[in-house]
Amino acid sequence: IQGKDVATKPVGVALLGATGSIGKSALRVLERQRERFVPVALTANGNFAALAEQVAQFSPAYAGLVQECVDAPSSWGRGPDCLVEAATHPDASIVINAVVGAAGLPATLAALQQGKRVALANKETLVVAGEIVTRTAREHGAELVPVDSEHSAILQCLAGRQPHEVRRLILTASGGPFRTWPAEKIAQATRADALKHPTWQMGSKITIDSATLANKALEVIEAHHLFGVPYDRIDVVVHPQSIIHSFVEFVDGSVLAQMGVPSMELPILYALTWPERVPDTGVPSF
Ligand code: NDP
Ligand code: MG
Secondary structure, three states: OOOOOOOOOOEEEEEEOOOOHHHHHHHHHHHHOOOOEEEEEEEEOOOHHHHHHHHHHHOOOEEEEOOOOOOOOOOOEEOOHHHHHHHOOOOOOEEEEOOOOHHHHHHHHHHHHOOOEEEEOOOHHHHHHHHHHHHHHHHOOOOEEEOOHHHHHHHHHHOOOOHHHEEEEEEEEOOOOOOOOOHHHHHOOOHHHHOOOOOOOOOHHHHHHHHHOHHHHHHHHHHHHHHOOOHHHEEEEEOOOOOEEEEEEEOOOOEEEEEOOOOOHHHHHHHHHOOOOOOOOOOOOO
8 A cells, every 4th residue: 555666656644633743743754755655634623824834744634623712724624523524535546644632533433434454542432332333343344453652562473473482562651751750740740740751742631641651551451452452461660761662462472572763653653554664764763
């Protein structure tokens, strides 16, 4: 799907949540990989100015803004339905869902129902409806490929192994900004303290969830649905350096880890090209 022959037409990508942290990273990847991929649909919630800039730069066939905005051109899609319209746009073969929250669910389902690949950052889609989402993907022969760094790491470690060969999935967690704080100090923590993530630059909701470690609980649920592994065989280990993005332990006792600099551009690119890899030097190595 990543277009082995780069001389052929680039693969169309719909990007939901284009103005967010993952959305902007995805556009940097798409820009570098423009011989292989082209953004054909972009959406935002209320940030008209940022979306307008992206539309001017990338000229997608479709743009959609969820919130009312008098300045938005009449040609743009409007309201919550614009997510499904973007996800089902005929020019898009891949949908990157980088919306935050359960609002991303209908678009994920609509894209899967059309047999498209969904590169999923929007973990809430799996937390609220994991069984429905994975069943929809199976029934329509559609691919659900994780963008979340831990799940991308697991996908890379699994590399075609069979379910019966896997003993355990081990997700890594940085431990967040409060890992070394005593409990009394954490009780006084401010929003600004919680937003200072030690290793990742992310949107505010996931950064707060990382400070409380709630994000890791969401990721265990996400891993359970993506890889069909029971909860008692999914563990979490604190790894403050965020260099190992997760491990898979196999039935023979061997453990594979995936490593990389903490940049979401790496798992975003992999979700587009999986199961293959393509040359990309946009993210500086260690
Ligand atoms: P941001 O808050 O930075 O961006 C969210 C994007 O979604 C924005 O484009 C925003 O539009 C749009 N949006 C927000 N609410 C709605 C809504 N109700 N309907 C439609 N669009 C909406 O979030 P992140 O990029 O950090 O995260 C996106 C998803 O990716 C989350 O599920 C998160 O858990 C996951 N993720 C993020 C990582 C990261 O590094 N940031 C890492 C791993 C997973 P607008 O700008 O107009 O408000
Ligand atoms: Mg993660």
